[in-house]
Amino acid sequence: xxxxxxxxxxxxxxxxxxxxxxxxxxxxxxxxxxxxxxxxxxxxxxxxxxxxxxxxxxxxxxxxxxxxxxxxxxxxxxxxxxxxxxxxxxxxxxxxxxxxxxxxxxxxxxxxxxxxxxxxxxxxxxxxxxxxxxxxxxxxxxxxxxxxxxxxxxxxxxxxxxxxxxxxxxxxxxxxxxxxxxxxxxxxxxxxxxxxxxxxxxxxxxxxxxxxxxxxxxx
Numbered sequence: 698x699x700x701x702x703x704x705x706x707x708x709x710x711x712x713x714x715x716x717x718x719x720x721x722x723x724x725x726x727x728x729x730x731x732x733x734x735x736x737x738x739x740x741x742x743x744x745x746x747x748x749x750x751x752x753x754x755x756x757x758x759x760x761x762x763x764x765x766x767x768x769x770x771x772x773x774x775x776x777x778x779x780x781x782x783x784x785x786x787x788x789x790x791x792x793x794x795x796x797x798x799x800x801x802x803x804x805x806x807x808x809x810x811x812x813x814x815x816x817x818x819x820x821x822x823x824x825x826x827x828x829x830x831x832x833x834x835x836x837x838x839x840x841x842x843x844x845x846x847x848x849x850x851x852x853x854x855x856x857x858x859x860x861x862x863x864x865x866x867x868x869x870x871x872x873x874x875x876x877x878x879x880x881x882x883x884x885x886x887x888x889x890x891x892x893x894x895x896x897x898x899x900x901x902x903x904x905x906x907x908x909x910x911x912x913x914x915x916x
Contacts, residue, residue: 730793730794730797731791731792731793731794732791732792732794733789733790733791733792734790734791734792735788735789735790736784736786736787736788736789736790737790742850742851743835743850743851743852743853744850744851744852744853745852745853745854746853747775747776747777747778747833747853748773748774748775748776749773749774749775749776749815749831749855750772750773750774750803752773753771753772753773753783753784754770754771755770755772755803755804756768756770757769757770757771757772757801757802757803758801758802759772759793759798759800759801759802760798760799760800760801760802761797761798761799762797762798762799764799769783771783771784771785772801772803774801774808774815774831776831776832776833776855777833779813779814779815780792780793780795781793781795781798781801781815795810795813795814795815796813798810800818801815806818809826809828809862811828811862811867812867814830815831816828816829816830816860817829817831819859819902819905819906819909820905820906820909820910820913822909822910822912822913823913824863825861825862825863825880825909826861826862826863827859827860827861827870827905827906827909828859828860828861828862828867829857829858829859829860829902830857830858830859830860831855831856831857832855832856832857832858833853833854833855833856834853834854834856835851835852835853835854836851836852836853836854837851838850838851859871859872861880872899872900872901872902872905873899873900874899877899877905877908881912884912884915887912887915888908888912891908891911892904892908895907
């Protein structure tokens with residue numbers, strides 16, 4: 698299908714695309730960037746959403762493998778299907794080819810695409826990246842035998858896990874002292890002193906980011 702998805706592939710590093718340009722048609726091969734699919738009917742019996750962001754609407758940036766930066770006004774990540782999507786209408790969705798994308802920026806957050814999956818980049822010192830991955834689960838409804846009805850509906854639950862990307866190898870990472878020491882065995886004393894001085898916790902996400910950022914500036 699020969700349509701441009703919003704103004705994505707017209708480079709816009711500084712300004713938001715206007716609504717007039719938002720649905721520009723073109724004569725290229727869109728299959729290189731993704732594909733159009735029919736929108737799925739949402740299951741109204743499940744509370745919540747399988748999507749990562751609260752809304753499709755907003756200012757998003759996509760950085761492709763060539764380093765080009767593009768803006769888009771409608772975007773979300775389906776955790777269940779691991780697809781980055783733009784919802785054009787109630788019956789039309791554009792799915793991006795994640796193999797062409799390097800990063801997605803949402804507000805102050807930077808999301809890395811690694812092996813066709815989206816990860817929140819928490820820290821990056823050039824050699825080691827701390828990433829957060831997301832999974833979706835459905836919590837069963839609670840049935841009340843007295844009323845013979847569900848007292849709470851089924852609902853989507855978003856769960857997260859931490860990963861370390863080092864030498865292009867992704868491995869699990871736990872927010873604890875042992876894992877951090879194993880990652881930096883020659884900097885145990887430096888880490889201990891820094892954590893104690895700044896009253897940090899090895900199990901707190903922001904504190905661990907702080908520790909890793911500090912270590913990136915030490916020899």
